[in-house]
Amino acid sequence: MSERKGYEEKVEQLLLPITQEYGVSIYDVEYVKEGADYYLRAYIDKEGGVTIDDCENVSRKLSDALDKDDFIAQAYILEVSSPGLGRTLKKDRHLEQSIGKDVELKLFEAIDGTKEYAGNLKAYDKTSLTIDIDGQEKVFERSKISIIKLALDF
Numbered sequence: 001m002s003e004r005k006g007y008e009e010k011v012e013q014l015l016l017p018i019t020q021e022y023g024v025s026i027y028d029v030e031y032v033k034e035g036a037d038y039y040l041r042a043y044i045d046k047e048g049g050v051t052i053d054d055c056e057n058v059s060r061k062l063s064d065a066l067d068k069d070d071f072i073a074q075a076y077i078l079e080v081s082s083p084g085l086g087r088t089l090k091k092d093r094h095l096e097q098s099i100g101k102d103v104e105l106k107l108f109e110a111i112d113g114t115k116e117y118a119g120n121l122k123a124y125d126k127t128s129l130t131i132d133i134d135g136q137e138k139v140f141e142r143s144k145i146s147i148i149k150l151a152l153d154f
Contacts, residue, residue, distance in 0.1 A: 007031045018061045024054050027083045038076035043083040050082045086152045095124045102151040107144050
């Protein structure tokens with residue numbers, strides 16, 4: 001397992017009781033380097049959307065837990081936020097929650113002359129994803145998809 005994945009999993013373990021305390025759920029955790037800086041991002045969600053107070057409360061508790069455990073070697077910037085309306089669907093649980101919703105996807109390489117598709121998410125499995133585009137189901141290999149996210153305006 002990569003160092004990044006290990007950090008993300010450990011943060012999710014620390015975050016779980018905090019999110020339960022505040023009535024929110026973990027959407028995703030990512031540890032990334034952007035330019036010279038490392039970012040630890042925790043995305044939280046709840047029915048009806050998260051508030052600034054939700055983010056602040058979770059951020060304070062998570063920061064305290066991270067300071068206590070101190071397992072991340074590099075200096076980093078902690079961010080706690082909502083995944084947003086046009087959220088990226090990275091994990092199977094995100095796809096499961098999005099069945100029947102409109103999505104946009106971008107491919108690494110063009111198929112039929114285009115790299116971008118939009119439609120209604122119908123199904124997924126380990127290797128593929130099916131969307132309905134104007135009444136036609138189209139299957140995409142997951143390894144060919146660079147990003148998939150909920151559509152804002154379809």
